[in-house]
Amino acid sequence: MISLAGRDILHAWGKFIFTGVGLGLLIGVTLIMAGVYRGMVDDGKVLLDNSGADLWVVQQATLGPYAEPSSVPDDIWRSLLTQPGVAEAANITYLTMQIERGEDDVRAMVVGIAPGGAGTLGWPRYLVAGRQITRGHYEAVADLASGFQLGDYLTIRRNQYKVVGLTRRMVSASGDPMIFIPLKGAQEAQFLKDKDAILMQRRRTEANPALNRPNLPGLLEAVLASQTTNPSVNAVLVRIKPEYLPQAVAEPIERWQRFTVYDREQMEGILIGKLIATSARQISMFLVILAIVCAAIVAFIIYTLTMDKIREIAVLKLIGTRNRTLVWMILQQALVLGAIGFVVGKITATFAAPIFPKYVLLLPIDSIIGFVAIQLICTLASVVAIRMALKVDPAEVIG
Amino acid sequence: MSIQGIQIENLSKRFGEGDTAVFALKDVNMQVAPGEVVGLIGPSGSGKSTLLKCLGAVIDPTAGRMVLDQQVIYDEGWKVGDLSALRRDKIGFVFQSPYLIPFLDATDNVALLPMLAGVPNEEARRRALELLTALDVQHRAKAMPSQLSGGEQQRIAIARGLVNQPPVILADEPTAPLDSVRALAVVRILNDMAKRFNTAVIVVTHDEKIIPTFKRIYHIRDGVTHEEVGEGRLPT
Ligand SMILES: Nc1ncnc2c1ncn2[C@@H]1O[C@H](COP(=O)(O)OP(=O)(O)OP(=O)(O)O)[C@@H](O)[C@H]1O
Ligand SMILES: [Mg+2]
Numbered sequence: 218m219i220s221l222a223g224r225d226i227l228h229a230w231g232k233f234i235f236t237g238v239g240l241g242l243l244i245g246v247t248l249i250m251a252g253v254y255r256g257m258v259d260d261g262k263v264l265l266d267n268s269g270a271d272l273w274v275v276q277q278a279t280l281g282p283y284a285e286p287s288s289v290p291d292d293i294w295r296s297l298l299t300q301p302g303v304a305e306a307a308n309i310t311y312l313t314m315q316i317e318r319g320e321d322d323v324r325a326m327v328v329g330i331a332p333g334g335a336g337t338l339g340w341p342r343y344l345v346a347g348r349q350i351t352r353g354h355y356e357a358v359a360d361l362a363s364g365f366q367l368g369d370y371l372t373i374r375r376n377q378y379k380v381v382g383l384t385r386r387m388v389s390a391s392g393d394p395m396i397f398i399p400l401k402g403a404q405e406a407q408f409l410k411d412k413d414a415i416l417m418q419r420r421r422t423e424a425n426p427a428l429n430r431p432n433l434p435g436l437l438e439a440v441l442a443s444q445t446t447n448p449s450v451n452a453v454l455v456r457i458k459p460e461y462l463p464q465a466v467a468e469p470i471e472r473w474q475r476f477t478v479y480d481r482e483q484m485e486g487i488l489i490g491k492l493i494a495t496s497a498r499q500i501s502m503f504l505v506i507l508a509i510v511c512a513a514i515v516a517f518i519i520y521t522l523t524m525d526k527i528r529e530i531a532v533l534k535l536i537g538t539r540n541r542t543l544v545w546m547i548l549q550q551a552l553v554l555g556a557i558g559f560v561v562g563k564i565t566a567t568f569a570a571p572i573f574p575k576y577v578l579l580l581p582i583d584s585i586i587g588f589v590a591i592q593l594i595c596t597l598a599s600v601v602a603i604r605m606a607l608k609v610d611p612a613e614v615i616g
Numbered sequence: 617m618s619i620q621g622i623q624i625e626n627l628s629k630r631f632g633e634g635d636t637a638v639f640a641l642k643d644v645n646m647q648v649a650p651g652e653v654v655g656l657i658g659p660s661g662s663g664k665s666t667l668l669k670c671l672g673a674v675i676d677p678t679a680g681r682m683v684l685d686q687q688v689i690y691d692e693g694w695k696v697g698d699l700s701a702l703r704r705d706k707i708g709f710v711f712q713s714p715y716l717i718p719f720l721d722a723t724d725n726v727a728l729l730p731m732l733a734g735v736p737n738e739e740a741r742r743r744a745l746e747l748l749t750a751l752d753v754q755h756r757a758k759a760m761p762s763q764l765s766g767g768e769q770q771r772i773a774i775a776r777g778l779v780n781q782p783p784v785i786l787a788d789e790p791t792a793p794l795d796s797v798r799a800l801a802v803v804r805i806l807n808d809m810a811k812r813f814n815t816a817v818i819v820v821t822h823d824e825k826i827i828p829t830f831k832r833i834y835h836i837r838d839g840v841t842h843e844e845v846g847e848g849r850l851p852t
Contacts, residue, residue, distance in 0.1 A: 537704020
């Protein structure tokens, strides 16, 4: 037996290719949407991996430091070191801001990293070019995605930093490239008030008789000094000793030091379950709409292709073709259309993904799901055409 | 009982019920022997198409009996189970228009029928080619229907009707779109093929040009048939 569907497709190949390509572009968009979601999840995981932390110590009852603002004193890391099971603890700040780059500016997450060296918690794990920060001040390591190059200067608040190293795939949960600078500068950038605000506050403090007491020399100076220092960070990253369980280390810190502590799993839950949950819902809405559009296109084209063949179908029925042969013919055409669309879509997605500003992660499993889904959609979409073909009365050919 | 060819006894067909019922066929009797070509003529609305549809097992008669190649097809409301397979194996159709499948070439248009019956592709194509040769269109075997002339298409359609060597061929105005030379050529082919494959052929026609070629003619009027001897002149 020859393949009726195959012969018909070869005969009307132009229609099939054009519809297939159109469908394919839609499927490409669908695959990229899925890839954008996967990319966001992956960005979150990479963010957590790169920090190197087992525990995040954040302000009590906040979801910090990535999902909510959090501030903790910058000296508690020392006392955390005395807790059982804590191997390492390091301050960290995160601040997402616009950073000037030449004529325009780039959105980046500025990470303030504690003094130390490569391998310290929060430091970039590996560089693709240059070196790590060596001096306490005015050096930065930037992610490639920021567009900065070695030797570039960037300005954060009042300070200028020279880019000495470059990273790859170091991004925030929302995909903004990271820029690592020494903690001190980052603290200033986040907590330091501007000059005018300091002056205003100084005047108010001087005018306050409770703080400006002539009989207590030095009090005013001490108050002013405490007002302008920046004793906060967003979180303390903790690495635990290998023989300890994260929860066992976290529990006493929460109880005695009055902080909230998240382990890796909880942090991932916050990033994926809360931070990108809305985006994920948004994307799934798009996926649903795209699926409906694909189904409509396939249904329409299979319907018209079948409509064009209605007389041939009647003749085929009259000369003794079984209904299941005709159903299979129509179904096969829908499946072939889906397959062409999938191949075109897959190619489109693969070539288009790197052009997107955010990380697009195309997982093989998504392709498989996509393929199965599109074949299911095509099967459903051919139902209308199949019903019509089954209704054709072979008697119409006579008379 | 051994009835070769096709025979119907008191076949009736009613469309609709009650007041609006139309009696399209009333107690029609007809017998066509293997190798015989008969004409079926009548004015518009007389029941020709209805009779052909009953003979072709596409619609069921309301009453009566039909025997095809020694097999009872209808008997007073009873009918054989698989009419689709019956049409495929026992009945050849030739229509007013060739109705070839546009996406199959000439050979495969003919070979499709044996293929549907489970004959291997090569064997089916061999049979098709044999018929195309007999009908003198073998040189167009690889052409698509859109590349064939009307006469060539009609010959391929006849080949399709013959390929499963059915005991009966039903032709529905097969010469209507053809000029008189071509029309007579088609009739000659049908006569030759009837003899060669021992097939009973029923030709429904309006076509004055071919009416004199039949040896036997069934006239039908208001669903009633009567038989008549024809001239049986087939010009050479
Ligand atoms: N499906 C149907 N339902 C109701 N009445 C029908 C149906 N098919 C045919 N008829 C009626 O049966 C009668 C015979 O119709 P039929 O089509 O057999 O005529 P015909 O001889 O083929 O005419 P023509 O030469 O115009 O094709 C007509 O009166 C027609 O209206
Ligand atoms: Mg008619």
